[in-house]
Amino acid sequence: MSFASSSSSSMAPAGGSLGESVSEKLTTENFMIWKAQVMPAIRGAQLAGYLDGSEEEPEKDIATKDNDGKEVKIRNPEYTRWIAQDQSVLGYLLRNMTREVLVQVAGLSSAREVWMAVTEMFSSVSKARIVHLRTQLNQTRKENRTGQAYFGRIKSLADEMANAGKKLDDEDIISYILAGLDDRYDGFVAAITALIKAEKHVGTPTVTMECLVKTLLSMLLNVVVATGIVADIEVAVVVATTSKTADVAATMVVAEAMLHSTTMVAAETTTLKAAAAGTISSSNNAKEGVVAAVRDQMLFVRYVAEMDIQRSDVGNASTKNLKDQNGLLEWW
Numbered sequence: 001m002s003f004a005s006s007s008s009s010s011m012a013p014a015g016g017s018l019g020e021s022v023s024e025k026l027t028t029e030n031f032m033i034w035k036a037q038v039m040p041a042i043r044g045a046q047l048a049g050y051l052d053g054s055e056e057e058p059e060k061d062i063a064t065k066d067n068d069g070k071e072v073k074i075r076n077p078e079y080t081r082w083i084a085q086d087q088s089v090l091g092y093l094l095r096n097m098t099r100e101v102l103v104q105v106a107g108l109s110s111a112r113e114v115w116m117a118v119t120e121m122f123s124s125v126s127k128a129r130i131v132h133l134r135t136q137l138n139q140t141r142k143e144n145r146t147g148q149a150y151f152g153r154i155k156s157l158a159d160e161m162a163n164a165g166k167k168l169d170d171e172d173i174i175s176y177i178l179a180g181l182d183d184r185y186d187g188f189v190a191a192i193t194a195l196i197k198a199e200k201h202v203g204t205p206t207v208t209m210e211c212l213v214k215t216l217l218s219m220l221l222n223v224v225v226a227t228g229i230v231a232d233i234e235v236a237v238v239v240a241t242t243s244k245t246a247d248v249a250a251t252m253v254v255a256e257a258m259l260h261s262t263t264m265v266a267a268e269t270t271t272l273k274a275a276a277a278g279t280i281s282s283s284n285n286a287k288e289g290v291v292a293a294v295r296d297q298m299l300f301v302r303y304v305a306e307m308d309i310q311r312s313d314v315g316n317a318s319t320k321n322l323k324d325q326n327g328l329l330e331w332w
Helices: 031-044 075-097 099-105 111-139 146-162 169-177 182-200 209-223 234-242 246-260 266-280 286-310 317-323
Strands: 061-065 071-075
Touching: 031 075, 031 111, 031 146, 061 169, 071 075, 075 111, 099 111, 111 169, 182 209
Parallel strands: none
Antiparallel strands: 061 071
């Protein structure tokens, strides 16, 4: 007895094979980043319809006639194909989940059921987590942390925000960083804020996360010896000749030295002047000149002076002495 069947040409094209497991399996906290990893593979294999429902499940059996003309039921070849593809997607999803998530969906039998379940479970969790993380960012303060520890905390929270589906741009992260500095850094905050405004005006961006985090504080706040001994201002010279953010970096070395020390000798002031001179010469066009002027003037002079005023116990580092030592402020 022979049965009629659909021709292979009438069947929808089968999807491609799914790749290897993703690098970060689904947990209760990383749904958005997990989704961003698995979806390209599923779309690339032309199997996304098994998640969004557009690839509908065919009838399990279809009617046909045997050689005697009698109507009989046979297994629908389209259903067989659909089951194979659906289970392939289901297996891909399940093997990219951690055990804590897997146990919550183990009883589901189709790719769409699992997809809908994890979407419902974790989308709301991600939104709540974003609110919680934003609150933590608003409440994070540098206080007695080292620069590296402070930025590590901000960066960790920002990374968690990205995992929850809300990636922060550099400007947002810089805002959180500046907001967490205490009043000892008011001059620095004002200088960076003015620099950012100037950059927006002239279209020359230089204050980036890489600049502020990796070069500025993460490295240089830790130059200060833990016991409170004066920082090695010579570091400023090295930074001034090698770093794109030399002026900012050198300023922070000096600022931290003044926060943690009791003296700032004339030789150190001369070194700062040399470091500053090296950064000014790097500005070679009008736009860079505008930004450099704001940067140099505010970050070297205003901040150092304000930090000095705030520390009345710094004997040789008073504003008057700074003016007398090699004419630093007048030189500007």
